[in-house]
Amino acid sequence: MIELIDVNFFINQKQILKDINLKIQKGEFAAIVGPNGSGKTTLLNIIAGILKPTSGKVLIFGKSELSAEDRRKISYVPQKVTSFNQSFPMSVLEAVLLGLSPKKRFFESFSEQDLKKAVEILKRLEIENLKDRLIGHLSGGQQQRVFLARALISSPEILILDEPTVGIDSKSEELLFDILGQKKKEGTTILMVTHDVYAVTHHADTIICMGDGMIYTACSTKDFSPSKFESVYKYRIKKIEHKHSYIPKKDLT
Amino acid sequence: MLQYEFMQRALIAGILVSIMTSLIGNFLVLKRFSQIGDSLSHTAIVGVAAALLLNFSPTVGAVLATVVFSLLLEYFKTRFKRFEEISLALVSITALGIAAVLFGVLKSSANLMSYLFGSIVTIGNEDVLVTLAIAIVTVVFLTGFKNQLLYTTFDEMSAKVSGINTRLLDFILNILSAVIIAVSLKIVGGLLISSLIVFPTAIAMRFSKNFKMLQITSLLISLISIISGLSLSYYVDVPPGGATVLIFVVIFLLYEAISKVLKKPKTNSK
Numbered sequence: 001m002i003e004l005i006d007v008n009f010f011i012n013q014k015q016i017l018k019d020i021n022l023k024i025q026k027g028e029f030a031a032i033v034g035p036n037g038s039g040k041t042t043l044l045n046i047i048a049g050i051l052k053p054t055s056g057k058v059l060i061f062g063k064s065e066l067s068a069e070d071r072r073k074i075s076y077v078p079q080k081v082t083s084f085n086q087s088f089p090m091s092v093l094e095a096v097l098l099g100l101s102p103k104k105r106f107f108e109s110f111s112e113q114d115l116k117k118a119v120e121i122l123k124r125l126e127i128e129n130l131k132d133r134l135i136g137h138l139s140g141g142q143q144q145r146v147f148l149a150r151a152l153i154s155s156p157e158i159l160i161l162d163e164p165t166v167g168i169d170s171k172s173e174e175l176l177f178d179i180l181g182q183k184k185k186e187g188t189t190i191l192m193v194t195h196d197v198y199a200v201t202h203h204a205d206t207i208i209c210m211g212d213g214m215i216y217t218a219c220s221t222k223d224f225s226p227s228k229f230e231s232v233y234k235y236r237i238k239k240i241e242h243k244h245s246y247i248p249k250k251d252l253t
Numbered sequence: 254m255l256q257y258e259f260m261q262r263a264l265i266a267g268i269l270v271s272i273m274t275s276l277i278g279n280f281l282v283l284k285r286f287s288q289i290g291d292s293l294s295h296t297a298i299v300g301v302a303a304a305l306l307l308n309f310s311p312t313v314g315a316v317l318a319t320v321v322f323s324l325l326l327e328y329f330k331t332r333f334k335r336f337e338e339i340s341l342a343l344v345s346i347t348a349l350g351i352a353a354v355l356f357g358v359l360k361s362s363a364n365l366m367s368y369l370f371g372s373i374v375t376i377g378n379e380d381v382l383v384t385l386a387i388a389i390v391t392v393v394f395l396t397g398f399k400n401q402l403l404y405t406t407f408d409e410m411s412a413k414v415s416g417i418n419t420r421l422l423d424f425i426l427n428i429l430s431a432v433i434i435a436v437s438l439k440i441v442g443g444l445l446i447s448s449l450i451v452f453p454t455a456i457a458m459r460f461s462k463n464f465k466m467l468q469i470t471s472l473l474i475s476l477i478s479i480i481s482g483l484s485l486s487y488y489v490d491v492p493p494g495g496a497t498v499l500i501f502v503v504i505f506l507l508y509e510a511i512s513k514v515l516k517k518p519k520t521n522s523k
C-alpha cells in the first residue's frame with residue numbers, strides 16, 4: 001500500500017531524511033514516533049505528497065505518480081494549530097462536507113445523502129449538536145473531532161494524521177483511537193505521527209521510531225520494548241506498570 | 254437619474270462589478286490575500302498610462318498589465334514561500350515605479366484621473382459588455398468550483414493531499430482577480446478598487462455563521478454600497494469610487510455601533 005525505497009530529503013544542503021526504507025501494508029495502523037526534529041512530519045509530508053523526496057522512490061498503491069483519482073482515496077488530518085484560521089466563517093457541517101469536495105465535479109453540489117452522512121459521522125464523534133456552530137468557536141478537542149470527521153466522510157483507503165492527540169482531553173483521545181480501530185478493521189491504512197507513545201503501544205500495529213532523520217527501529221507493538229526507544233530519545237525509558245502500558249519517562253537518577 | 258443612458262450604463266456595470274468583487278473577495282480575504290487588490294490595481298494604472306501614451310484602449314492596457322503582473326506575482330510567490338506579502342509588495346512597488354515614469358512622460362493626466370478615482374460619465378456600451386462577459390466567467394468559475402476553492406482556502410494542505418489541484422485554482426483565482434480589477438477601473442478607480450474586494454467580506458465576517466451566509470450578506474452589502482455610491486456620485490458630483498468607499502465605512506461603523514449596543518455580557522461558552 002505504502003512503500004518508501006532509499007528516500008533522502010534535503011533542505012538547503014541539510015539532510016533531513018536519510019535512506020528511509022519502509023513498507024506499510026493495507027489495513028495496517030503504523031505510528032511514527034520520535035523526538036522533535038527527528039524528521040517525523042517531513043516523512044509524513046513526503047508520504048502525503050506535500051513534499052517531494054530529493055532522491056529515492058515513494059510508492060502509494062504501487063505507483064510513484066498518483067492521479068487525482070488516487071489522491072481522492074487519501075485523507076489528511078493536519079495539526080490543528082498550524083493549519084486553521086480561527087476566525088474563518090464556516091459552520092461545523094460545512095467543514096465536514098469539505099472532505100467530499102475533491103470528489104465533486106464542476107457545479108456538483110452536496111446531496112441530501114452527503115448531508116446525512118456528515119450528520120451520521122458527527123453523531124459517531126459525539127458532536128452532532130455542534131453542527132451549526134462556527135468551527136472557530138469550538139474547543140481544541142472538538143475541532144480535532146471535526147477534522148477527523150472531515151477526513152472520514154470520504155471513506156479513505158489511507159488516513160494520514162499529524163499529531164492528532166496534541167491538546168485534546170483523554171475522552172477525545174479515547175474516542176479517536178476507538179474510531180481509528182474501527183476504520184482499521186474496515187481495511188483503512190492508518191499512518192499517524194505522534195508523541196503519545198503510551199497510546200500507540202495499545203492501538204497501533206507497527207511503531208516506527210525516528211531519530212536524526214533515520215528510522216532507528218520499526219517493529220510491531222508486540223515486539224516493542226522500551227530499550228528500542230532509548231537510543232533515539234537519548235534518555236532511559238521506564239516501564240510503568242499501569243494498564244499494561246509503557247510511558248517514556250526521563251530517568252532523573 | 255435613470256432617464257440618462259450614462260447612468261443606466263454606470264448602474265449595470267456597477268452591479269456587475271459588485272457581484273464579481275464580492276464573490277472573489279470572499280476567497281481572497283479568507284486566504285489573507287486581500288492586498289492583492291491594491292497591488293494589482295497599481296499595475297492596472299500602469300496599463301492605462303501605457304495605453305494612453307501609445308494610443309490604444311486603456312481597458313485593454315489595464316487587462317494586459319494586470320495579467321502580466323499577476324504572472325510575475327505567481328513567480329514571486331514561489332520565491333518567497335510563507336511570505337506572500339513580500340511578493341505583493343514587490344509587484345506593487347514595481348508597478349508604482351513604472352507608473353511614476355509614465356506619468357512623467359504623459360502630457361495630460363486628465364483622462365488618467367478618471368481611472369484613478371472612477372467616473373460614471375466615461376462608461377460606454379462596450380465597457381458594459383466587457384464587464385458582463387467577465388462577470389459571467391467569474392460567476393461560473395467561482396460557483397462551479399466553490400467547494401474545491403473553499404477547501405483550498407480553508408486548509409490548502411489537506412485539499413492538496415486529497416487530490417485538489419490547489420496550485421491551478423490559485424493561479425486561475427489570481428488571473429481572474431487581475432481581469433476583474435482591470436475592468437472595474439472606470440467605475441471605482443484604480444486606487445479604490447480593493448475596497449470592493451475587502452470591505453463586503455470584512456463586514457460580513459463579523460456576523461456570518463457559515464460560508465453561505467457570508468457569500469449572501471457580502472454580496473448584499475456590496476450591491477447596496479455601489480448603488481448608493483453611484484447615486485451619491487450623480488447627485489453630489491463626486492467620484493463614484495470615493496463615494497462607495499464612504500458608504501462602506503458608514504455601514505461598517507453602523508454595524509459596530511449597533512452590535513456594541515446589542516451585545517450581551519460575555520460568557521464563557523466554550
